[in-house]
Amino acid sequence: MAEQTQAKKYSKPLPHLDEENRPWWEALQRHELYIQKCAECGDVRYYPRALCTNCMSSQVQWIKCSGRGKVYTFTTTYQNQAPGFRESIPYIMAYVELEEGVKMLTNLVDCQPEQAKIGMPVEVVYEDVTPAVTLAKFRPAR
């Protein structure tokens, strides 16, 4: 019941799930964060895709992330007219660099704008926004 109410209320844009990206979103549903690593050349990549950008191999390995990283850069948004976000301002958007070496666009949560700093250690939190979609957001490491 709670989930359904939430799904109706949730007005921010949702990602389009397809066969190529489904493992990523299903892992998030289980509250697990994975990135892809090429089984042939070892190159790690984010966002997930079917082919390695280094050697074009289709051999994909999924590696489980620690969920820890550092803020690479961020901005506190005070103006966004899109539904869902205009009610949420100010909110913090950031690139977080994971320990595994890739940068992800995300939101910093449980974090006041004046608290956000580049280089700040952060940890993943999972936000179940609809029954099908869980988002990886980050909060200051505890």
Added chain:
Amino acid sequence: MSLTRKTAVAGVFEHPTRFAPDKSLFQIMAESVRGALDDAGLTIKDVNGLCTTGIGMSGMGIVGFCDYLNLTPNFVDSTSIGGSSFVAHTAHAAAAIHAGLCDVCVVVYGSTAASSRFAIGTGGERGGAGDPCDQYEIPFGPTTVGAYAMIAQRHMHDYGTTAEQLAEIAVTTRLHASMNPAAKYRDPITVEDVLASRIISSPLHLLDCCIISDGGGALVITSAQRARDLKKKPVYILGAGETVRHAARGQRDFLEIAAAQSGRLAFERAGVAHKDIDMAMIYDSFTITVLATLENLGFCKRGEGGAFVSGGRLRFDGEFPINTDGGGLSSNHPGMRGIFLVIEAAKQLRGECGPRQVKDCKIALVHGTGGALGTRHSGATLILSNQ
């Protein structure tokens, strides 16, 4: 095979409108084409090449615009890489003319962003559709200004660049706008005014952001030989470069932008050095766009942009004049203003800029940015000369 001085910008026109609820998009574009052809001393019957972006729902609006003008050109290009598109089109037109694909190519742009109340920069992104990469961004509230703001934040962190230094770019640009009768905002501003304006997306203030206007413009490109027989002094195309940048599979250095590659290519192809550039037109969607572009084009070292833009150095009468028309920050920004960069550079090289004219202007550089520096973007660089 070098393109240097084989082709020229023979005519330019900046539509004077900044707000045109009474005009259709194609009308603004067609009036711009007429203006540029008049400037060159040519007619619509001479045109056999056309470039504009992928306008309209289908992305094939160039065909509709040919219908509107009853044109059947031998060469069409609707490369759509954002605000830099028209800078890239200029190079594509030059290459097409040099290769014999057409003789007279018009590059045209129009927009009714202001009268259609289109929220450039802070409209947010729509969900559901989009490219694969969009799916990992749209849930988090990305805006165009936010993506640039993250570049500014990182630059300040790494190099101590200040909000005052970024504000200087807006102040200089407004000074230039005050000397352009067509500019939308012409009252001078100070660094204090910029810092006192509200934060849109930290660390960028309202006055660090481009304005929203309607507008349009057109260029006529032809062979250097033909241009010499036309009405105005030819503005020769010396060299050009273009490329894109993105998140690079999550491994990008975000302070390295497309301008680094497109600029290097343009300088190599033009056979000129940085010290030869008398003025530059640098896409100014935001103040940080200018600072990051100047560094990446190699006019100063990475991290030195803050000092480079300070002390009035960018003024029309300063050591390195840029954006003498008042830029997107003050004159006009209908969404993709790359064409206005080429127009103002050509006017400077022709000595037509009145009170804001740069003295002894012989070589100008144009750099357009499309998209957002903090995510996916394009860069197109063009080097032009009156000699």
